[in-house]
Amino acid sequence: MLDIRFIRTHADEVQKNAKHKGYDVSISELLEWDKTKRQLQQRADELREKRNEIASSMKGGKPSDTAIAEGKAVKEELSQVELKLKDADEAYTGLLKQVPNMASSDVPIGATEDENVLAKTVGDKPKFDFAPRNHYEIAEQRDWIDKERASKVAGSRFAYIKGDLVKLQFAIIQYVINTLSDEAKLKEIASRAGLDVSLRPFTPILPPLMIRTDLYDAMDRLEPRDDRYKLEDDDLWLQGSAEHVLGSMHADEIFDESQLPLRYVGYATSFRREAGTYGKDMEGILRMHQFDKLEMESFTTGDDGLNEHLLFVAVQEYLLNALELPYQVIQKCTVDIGKPNARGIDMEAWLPGQDKYRETHTADYMTDYQARRLKTRVRRENGDLELVHTNDATAFALGRIMIAIIENGQRKDGTVAVPAVLQPYLGGRTQL
């Protein structure tokens, strides 16, 4: 949620920003409700003041009949005002929640994702002296993926991952957890990127995979609900990204500034209904209802938020480089960064089997937009209480990154080269 005081003083900018992000919300209507609500609030406060005066004048003694009659009259009027106030507040809050976060000034303005900007391309695409196959063709040959039986058991967009591919997944997990929890590695990453940031390591974390409605909504990641799995009997949702359960974990908490930045690297299975994607990316495991992901999440002061975002992007690049994968960095335009985001970067790894770059990573900077509803705050050293800034970013989406490893490292006979950094976690094996 945006700060209403900011909206009051920057109405035109906020309206323009909403339009650039593709959200149809009337700021003038919001401000009218804001005014109405405040007037009703004032009146209610006055009546409550009167009520409190009458009540406190009776301390110790029995109230007189006139005092009781007066109290009743106040009560009567107050209940009417409160009814109106409730309606006004609902209209106001409903509109306020629809207002998207302000995009950073360096986010390109665009109406479709085609207007995302290619920031850079890194790494040489591998050359093959045979026609490279896609990951699914190789995986079928090696018996690494079984979608037929998965569809019998769970339906489309599910898979059994088997054999060496499972070992590869756990190797990647180990590598990432070890790298991000190592201060020396973090120092290397930050200094390579020229970033002056805290070197506090990431805490590895296994979060719950289910989340309550109110916190999901406060994270502003519940919509569109069509893409979420709901457990009706328990009023719980299956999370669609570890961000959802990591970002919400410190709701209603106040940190000391010395505790920040607070960094987590979470491993979680994520669930997406992929509503409206029928027939898209049906081959292999590129787009699944269920996939495992390593996710970075952090809480910082407002002063450090942007640098934290840049650090996350640097970590993503470091990890892609470590796996020797060619990739490109995309600066997402206003319409593509997402409602709570101030800035968003995508990484796309090269997939020779598709002859395309495909999205494997995203990095999101939410400023204080999520923290406002979560009430996650920091007590600054000078005593001020401020909202924290939240960042999240993919470390690796396991399915997609294994696709990239398979397709880039493939050989004619169907074996796959193992990136050097992963070999220690695979018993020294250089190929699968």
Add this chain to the structure above:
RNA sequence: GGAGAGGUGCCCGAGUGGUUUAAGGGAACAGUCUUGAAAACUGUCGUGUCAGCAAUGGUACCGCGAGUUCGAAUCUCGCCCUCUCCGCCA
């Protein structure tokens, strides 16, 4: 699933209808003392919201939501969560 106990501020904790503007303790911060520190003593110390340049004032908040009452942390109802025991279980 059954039975019971509980949820109060940064933490602990008192509080069973009207000086609760939430006692007391701890932590934190400031000061006195000290060469310095500790201890002791003194003081400060919740959040949201509205009005105001500010000082300040109003109001709301004791897990969440309804209700009873002139008046609710306190009484009633519903829900959520935590703990203990039993049952089940990886």
